[in-house]
Amino acid sequence: MGIDASLTNQLLIAMPGMPDPNFNSTVTLICEHGDEGALGIIINRPIGLSMSGLFAQLNLANPDAKAAAAPVLLGGPVGPERGFVLHAPGNTYENTLAVSDDIHLTLSRDVIDAMAQGSGPHKTLVALGYAGWEAGQLEEELLANSWLNVPATPDIVFDTPFDERWMSAAQILGIDISQISPHAGHA
Numbered sequence: 001m002g003i004d005a006s007l008t009n010q011l012l013i014a015m016p017g018m019p020d021p022n023f024n025s026t027v028t029l030i031c032e033h034g035d036e037g038a039l040g041i042i043i044n045r046p047i048g049l050s051m052s053g054l055f056a057q058l059n060l061a062n063p064d065a066k067a068a069a070a071p072v073l074l075g076g077p078v079g080p081e082r083g084f085v086l087h088a089p090g091n092t093y094e095n096t097l098a099v100s101d102d103i104h105l106t107l108s109r110d111v112i113d114a115m116a117q118g119s120g121p122h123k124t125l126v127a128l129g130y131a132g133w134e135a136g137q138l139e140e141e142l143l144a145n146s147w148l149n150v151p152a153t154p155d156i157v158f159d160t161p162f163d164e165r166w167m168s169a170a171q172i173l174g175i176d177i178s179q180i181s182p183h184a185g186h187a
Contacts (some may be wrong), residue, residue, distance in 0.1 A: 007033040011101040013148040013169045017182025022077040027165045028131050029152055031097060031105045038138045040131040041084055043157055044165040051126060054177040055116050063119035075127025085111045085129055086157060087121035102154040123158040148173060
């Protein structure tokens with residue numbers, strides 16, 4: 001795959017009728033995409049757990065109240081025991097990947113510790129698990145019209161309410177995704 005074909009920093013918008021229930025009505029940020037496959041984080045599936053619960057599991061006492069109130073998302077069906085933090089740039093952490101100039105992904109615990117202390121990034125999204133595709137799998141799914149893709153924006157990743165992200169991402173293309181039929185037609 002050439003560098004121009006990379007879907008890194010793109011939002012995948014699940015088409016209506018997505019056959020995989022793990023991705024029904026989801027928006028997934030592609031964090032890494034190359035010849036070996038792709039890794040993404042679903043950005044619109046809160047799981048009913050707040051960071052306070054995660055901080056407690058990690059034995060982080062007296063966490064910052066604002067950070068503790070933040071929701072945790074289901075980032076995907078793979079490795080749900082692993083944590084991923086999407087965040088605005090600025091601070092340096094052990095294991096960080098720059099998805100774009102405006103969005104970074106950190107896989108190391110030091111970002112969680114900084115968040116608990118109130119010194120973490122000013123914009124964050126914490127997810128458990130990720131979405132993964134083997135080499136060529138994501139390209140096949142795009143050809144099968146399972147996904148739309150648009151460039152990611154920090155506004156959709158960090159600021160748009162979770163229940164509006166699917167529609168808002170599609171609106172970047174000028175599409176009202178709720179009006180698309182979940183059934184394919186035949187000519």
